[in-house]
Amino acid sequence: MKNILIVDDDAELRANLSEILTGKGYRTEEASSGKEAVERAAAQEFDIVLLDLMMPKMSGMDVLSELRKIKPKTKIIMITAFATVDNAVEAIKKGASDYISKPFKIDELLITIRRALEESRFEEGIKRLDMDYTLSSLSNSIRRKIIKLLSMKDGMHLMEIVRELAIDDHTKVVFHLKILKESGIIEQDKEKSYFLTKEGKKTLDCLNILESYLSK
Amino acid sequence: MKNILIVDDDAELRANLSEILTGKGYRTEEASSGKEAVERAAAQEFDIVLLDLMMPKMSGMDVLSELRKIKPKTKIIMITAFATVDNAVEAIKKGASDYISKPFKIDELLITIRRALEESRFEEGIKRLDMDYTLSSLSNSIRRKIIKLLSMKDGMHLMEIVRELAIDDHTKVVFHLKILKESGIIEQDKEKSYFLTKEGKKTLDCLNILESYLSK
DNA sequence: TCTTTCTGTGAAATTTTCTTCACAAGGAAT
DNA sequence: ATTCCTTGTGAAGAAAATTTCACAGAAAGA
Known part of the structure; x- marks a missing residue:
């Protein structure tokens, strides 16, 4: 049973949505203001928050930021009557999962909700293990450099990498390559050249995210 | 001197933009198709790519994905004649820096470009060092747990943390707390309670990003 | 063929990280 | 005052990560 928090100042719309979603097997709660939404979300875990952008006092965008801060795992779907590209862009940048505009077909909303739940299902379960390997x-830092190198030039040979890194003892590089191979980040083909696996590419993305994130 | 790649199938628009941007002190290049854009970007570093969403053959969205893969640091600004919220959402999700719609005022574009450059200036320079500390x-994993704990409950005392982690030797926890303190991730107030610094909160965000990212 | 380069292994040495233990000052509680 | 809990320090040892070195087979070039 998934928990959905409906945040909108329009009581009728809340009631409608609530009824429909309850009928579909979700458990719903309602909040009529941004402040109330934040309080409820802080007190209780929601899987999804349906958040109206236009509300008196605390704007939906502020609520979005706040919710992301206190509950990063909760998926937030922004809803708005006056959809503008700018708002959508801002919302997604701030971490909303999706953005739909009123009037929406109920099917559209249901699909969006399912998609968001799918996302969190993934994020939730499966692999906390990967984390340890990856981190x-x-x-x-040598391994980070290797990953970067391979992202720039797939299929490098050992000595190419060694020279690029300007490390004199090649067995040192072999050591790190082995670790990267064991964690599934890189692989070798028959010609002995190294390249990033799918996992490796993800890892690279992580690195880039981290880098850009740390310097903000 | 910043390099900008203009990607649009409309030659006149390219020429116009190019002239204006050159006049503003940017160096520009043009590509008339998605394929060409990817080739050029692969061959040369661009700071910014102005990318038309609607193009024959390879759609702007595909080009976006491709560019993000091969040049994650390049900022991409999507431009489109038929702005839709859906497209904007998708573009930002896929990593575009911004999204503007035709017809746009040239000032608007210039501001957008400056904003994107500002972003990359940050990401570029400043701190590669943080990276090492943070990573x-x-x-x-004990330190990760501590960070998570503190994110859920700011201002915990040593023994609170120790008990929460179910570790019997408290000095072990002290050891890790010290490391976290030294890397500037946590701090202590006069009452000896530990809490995340601003840096620490960023680090936590990174962790969350990584987690959600790794399980996709 | 002979030499050189590339790709690696395995063991030992070293460095770094983590854990454990002995101890102690300060405050609160009885 | 005495006892208990909290918050540490510092040294020593254990474990893990990294580096260095000696060596070797396979492939490539001369």
Whole structure:
């Protein structure tokens, strides 16, 4: 049973949505203001928050920021009567999962909700293990350099990498390549050249995210 | 001197933009198709790519994905004649820096470009050092747990943390707290309670990003 | 063929990280 | 005052990560 918080100042719309979603097997709660939404979300776990952008006092955008801060795992779907590209852009940048505009077909909303839940299902479960592998690979700067190198030039040979890194002892590089291979970040083909696996590319993305994020 | 790649199938628009931007002190290049854009971007570093969404053959959205993959640092501004919220949402989700719609005022574009450059200036320079600290802090799972704990409950005392983590030797926790303190992720107030610094909150965000990212 | 380069292994040495333990000052509670 | 809990410090040891070195087979070039 998934918990959905409906945030809108229009009581009728809340009631409608609530009824429909309850009928579809979701558990719903309502909040009529941004402040109330934040309080409820802080007190209780929601899987999804349906958030109206236009509300008196605390704007939906502020609520979005606040919710993201206190509950980063909760998926937020922005809803608005006056959809503008700018608002949509801002909302997604701030971490909303999706953005739909009134009037919406109920099917459209249901699909959007399912999609968001799918996302969180993934994020939730499966692999907390990967985390350890990935982070311990990333914790070494030589390995980070190797990943970057391979992202720029797929299929490098050992000595190419060694020279590029300007490390004199090639076995040192072999050591790190082995670790990267064991964590599934890189692979080798028959010609012995190294390249990033799918996992490796994800890892690279992570690195980039981290870098850009840390310097903001 | 900043390099801008203008990607649009409309030659006249390209020429116009190019002239204006050159006049403003940017160096520009043009590409008339998605394919050409990707090739050029692969061959040369651009700071900004102005990318038309609607193009024959390879759609702007595909080009966006491709560019993000090969040049994650390049900022991409999507431009489109038929702005829709959906497109904007998709573009930003896929990593575009911004999204503007034709017809746009040239000032608007210039501001958008400056904003994007500002972003990359930040991401570029400043701190590659933080990276090492942060990643080595994150590489240990006890420390990750501490960060998560503190994110849920600011201002915990030593023994609170110790009990929450179910670790019997408190000095072990002290050890990790010290490391976190030294890397500037946490601090203590006069009452000895620990809390996340601003840096620490960023680090937490990183962790969340990584987690959600790794399980996709 | 002979030499050189590339790709690696395995063991030992070193460094770094983490854990454990002995101890102690300060405050609160009895 | 005595006892208990909290918050540490510092040294020592254990474990893990990294580096260095000696060596070797396979492939490539001369």
